[in-house]
Each structure stands twice: as C-alpha cells, then as structure tokens.
Amino acid sequence: MTNLYAMLAIFAKAYGLFIFIGLSVAVIAYAYWPANRERFRKAAKAVLDEGEEDKPWR
Amino acid sequence: MKEIIRTLTTGERQAALAIAICVTVIGLTMAALGNGDPFGIHGYVVMAYGLVATIFLIRCYNLPPSNVDRAGSYYDEPIKVAVVFSLAWAVVGMLFGLWAALQLAWPSLSFDLPWSSFGRIRPDHTTGVIFGFGGNALIGTSFYVVQRSSRARMPDQVAPLFVVLGYNLFCVLGATGYLMGVTKSKEYAEPEWYAGLWLVTVWIVYLIIYLRTLARRKEPHIYVANWYYLAFIVIVAILYVVNNLAVPISFTRAKSYSLFGGVQDAMTEWWYGHNAVAFFLTAGFLGMLYYFMPKRAGRPIYSYRISIISFWGITFFYIWVGSHHLHYTALPEWVQILGMSFSLMLLVPSWASAGNALMTLNGAWDKVRDDATLRFMMVAAVFYGLTTFEGSFMAIRPVNSLSHYTDWTIAHVHAGSLGWVAMITFGSLYAMVPWVWKKPSMYSPRLVEVHFWCALSGAVIYVLAMWNSGILQGLMWRTYNEHGTLAYSFVDSVVAMHPYYIARALGGLIFLIGVLVCCYNVFKTVRTPVDAFGPARRKVEDALGPVPLPRPASSPLPRPAE
C-alpha cells in the first residue's frame, strides 16, 4: 500500500506538470489553429440562425 | 399530460406501460422484502409512483394519436415535463431552505419532531434545489439545446420521458428518505444505494439519448454548449459511481457502508463534492449560458475560441481542487497545496467564461436594460465571476483557516447558487418556455421584471448577511484576550449571529416570492391561448424589435392579434 502510494505520488508530482503543459498547448493550438477559424465563426453564428422554421434538418 | 400520451404511437405506449409496470413490480418487491425497514417504505413510494404512471397510461391508452409530423418537428414534450418539475422542486427546496434558515434563528421551529429536525430538512433543501430544481432545468434545457443546435430531433420518444420521470423518482426517494433518517451521510450524495443504482440506470439512458441526438446533427462541428452539457453528463456519472461505491448491510435494508474509510473516504467525498459544484452547478449551466444568452441577445458569443479554451481549462483544473475542502486535515499536505494551486489557476478559465459572457452583451446593453430575461443572464454572469473569485480566494490555506466552518462558506455557496445557478436558470427558462409551448412571449413581461428584482434583492440580502456573519464568526473564534485565552465563548458567537440569521431568512423569503411569481407567470403562459397575447407581445417587440418566434413546422401558428 505504501509503495503504491509512493509510486502514485511520484508519478503525479513528476509528470503531472508536463502532462498539463502538454494539454494546455494542445488546447490552445486547437483553438487558434488558422484552419479552424472559419469553422468556429460559423458555429458561433449557427445558433442564431437555425433556419426559417423551428424544425430538424431532415 | 394527455397531450404527451397522444404523441406516442401504440408501440411506444406499450413500451411505456411495460416500464411503468416494471417499476410498480420493483416497488412491490422492495416493499415486501424490506418489511419494517425504511427500505420497505421506499418500496411503497416506488410502487405508488409506478402505479400512478401505469393507471394514467392505461386510461389514455386508447386516445387517438395526434398527427405530429415527427420528421418535421422537435420533441419538446419531455422538456415541458422537466420545466414543470424544476419549478415545483424550486418551491419545495427553497421552502425547506427557508425553514432551515428560520430554525437557525429560532431553533424551536423544529418542533422537537425527528423528521423536522435541522439535520434532516437541510439535505432536503440541498437535494431539492440542486438535484430537483437545478437537475430538472439542466435536463430540460439540454434536450432543447441538443436538438436545436444539432437541428435534429431526439431519436426516441419513450426514453427521454423515462429519463425525466425516472430522475424525479430518484429525487423523491432522496427527499423522503432524509425525513425518515435514511442517508449515506455523504454531502450531496446522501441517497442510499438503491436510489443510487436507479440514478445510474437513468443517467446511462440520458447519455445514450444525448449522443444519439448528436449523431444526427447537421453540421460536423458540435456547438460548444453541447460540450458543457456532455461534460456534465459524463463526469457526474463517473464521480457519482466512484463516490457511492458501498456495501449494503443487506439487500433488504436501506443502510450501506462506504467502501472507503478514514482520510480516503474524506478525499473521495470532496473529490466528488467539489466536482458536483463543477460539473453539476457549473458546466451544465455554462451550457445554458452559451446557448440562451447569444440567442436572447441576438449576438454570437464574443469569442468562440475562449469558450473552447475555458471549457478544457474548467474540465482539467476542477478535477484537482477537491482537497481545498480538507485544508489542515490528515490529508497529506502536498495534496492540500495541489488543491490550492489548482483552485487559483481555475480563476483564469472561470473569469474567461464570465468575461466572454459580458463581452457578448457589449453592444446590446439597451436590450439588457429593457429585457429582464437578458438581465437575469447578465447578473448570473456577474455573480459567476464574483463567486469564482471568492472561491479561489477561500481556497488559499490561511484564508480558509478563517472561512472554514463559518457562514462565509454559506455566503459563497449562495452567491453561487442564488446568484449564478438560479439566475441563469430563470433567464433560460423565461427564454425557453415560450419557445417550447409555442407562445409569442411570456404571459407577463412585467412579472418577469418583478421576479428579477425579488431575485436580485433576495440574493444580495442573503449574501451580505452571511458575509457579515461569517467573518464576524471567524474573527470571534480567534480573538484572544490579554491572558492568551479566547475572548469569546462559542455561545457568544451564536448570539451574535442571531440578527444575521433573521436577515438571511428575509432574503430567502424575498427570493422565494420571486420564484412563486415565476411559477404563476409560466402557468399563465402555458394556459393563455396564443391569440390573447396581443398587448404583451407588442410590448416586448417595442423593447426588443421583432422577437424571432420559432414556429411549429406542422401547424402554422396563427398570428397574434396585432
């Protein structure tokens, strides 16, 4: 049990930082990726324009 | 209610009936096995719930089906049921809250009965408002948002109804259980093992419906509000299951014991507890914010990118902050520091969300001034910013040593729940109710205005009273006299709290009055025929310009008399 605790603690303390840095880089890259810009712009506008009538698309 | 049955085909009615009969039989079995235990009484509750549904379904079985065009319309019936349940629980839950507040001011109001003691009605308050009011609002709005933003109808007719009704059975089991003294004694996860198993069943169906609706969406990109709702559904399920791992003393008894013990139990509970704040009281409501606020303001979100970044920020940071509830305990110190640091970092995505919401309104302040519904949403965003700032501050260990155990926590909780959760819910309900019931507007915009001021003043009075009382309490407990002993006894601090407790109850009462006004307004909106909306609609149009009115695809809406 102590060993398991020690192992997990070391893993969390040593690698946690890098995992989180990696994740934040990935998220920011995704959000700012130039190719995604158009998609996000469309998505933000799409909820305001859900078609003339309140009904499903097909 | 009959209208709902009429939308079901014969096959669906049979399926619904089969489920209702199953529930009744389960209830009967529980009642028989648990004879003499609260488990048995809960059996009768389940049986009654199933029986009412069964009888109702049988009586309506032969009603002619209404000829809705399924391909050409959304499925809004379960949303309506959820809205009604949500408001009913709001009243029940806040009545219990008010009663608890009055008991703290005048303890004799517990009447010395076991079921009405503070320790039993307090969880009735928290369950009623969080799970009853908040949960139903989340389920209802999530069904609305996922269908509209995907432009797809829910794939199934019975399952969504099962989710709403089944979820409320869970809430009823919880609320009635506490009054009998049935509790797992884990805060925000009090219902015993059988209620938990039932909730998990319902929740899995909920997730499946949600995913299947998304799978039918029109655009490949999933609108960000759905991400928040999905995080709410998925993560709450994981948290709930882990925290509730327990062994019942017998399958015919209500009592169970947690699989965890000691400090592990505490850490699991607060890992769950704070993520209940994060994914129940925050993520889903941010989903509401990101859908209904742009809709109502007629403006897209200020920055879609920031909404994505804050989504991942909130999801990843929140998971680690639970230990700030356990500062200065037997928990390893590094875990406490971890919780504290992540709580501080959490301020960034939280404020990014609040700022994003307010920037969305920038340029529409005239609408905010004239439209109380939008104002509800704006105030919610402000309180969200305030509460998260306060939360990050309270997570700092020395600050927490002052705030913990005091009413400061209660102030923080209610700034979050009254100011953020309830306000964004009311804003979204006022926007959504006319849309799902196909009405031009709410019955009375003026009553929305009245509710807004009740809610705002009630929340401010409540929070100010508890801040004062909390800080006073904290300071009294740590003031030493010249001999180096405590200057005040505990009872001194209790006496000093009395006026604040009365003020808090007053704030709660005002808030509750606002909720009652809301119920009346929703009731009238539902009941008033479309033609009778003339003047009210014109008033809104004067204020806002033409309000986009979703029309049912099958039956063209008669124009209101202009």
Ligand code: HEM
């Ligand atoms: C009419 C309005 C309300 C009143 C009068 C009220 C009153 C109270 C009282 C007296 C307590 C117990 C405080 C203590 O133990 O010292 C409490 C706790 C709590 N209330 Fe409310 N409440 C109201 C509305 C709400 C709403 C709308 C929510 C959530 C959406 C909420 C969430 C909570 C929570 C989570 C707690 C537990 C706090 C903790 O354990 O630290 N309340 N409330």
Ligand code: HEM
């Ligand atoms: C950045 C965001 C937040 C942080 C860092 C945070 C932090 C904290 C801290 C440090 C406590 C006191 C723990 C203790 O001393 O026992 C607390 C309690 C609480 N907070 Fe927050 N908070 C945040 C946002 C919110 C929001 C938005 C809500 C929504 C309603 C909320 C609801 C609660 C509740 C219900 C409790 C009481 C738990 C209990 O003891 O029963 N918090 N929070």
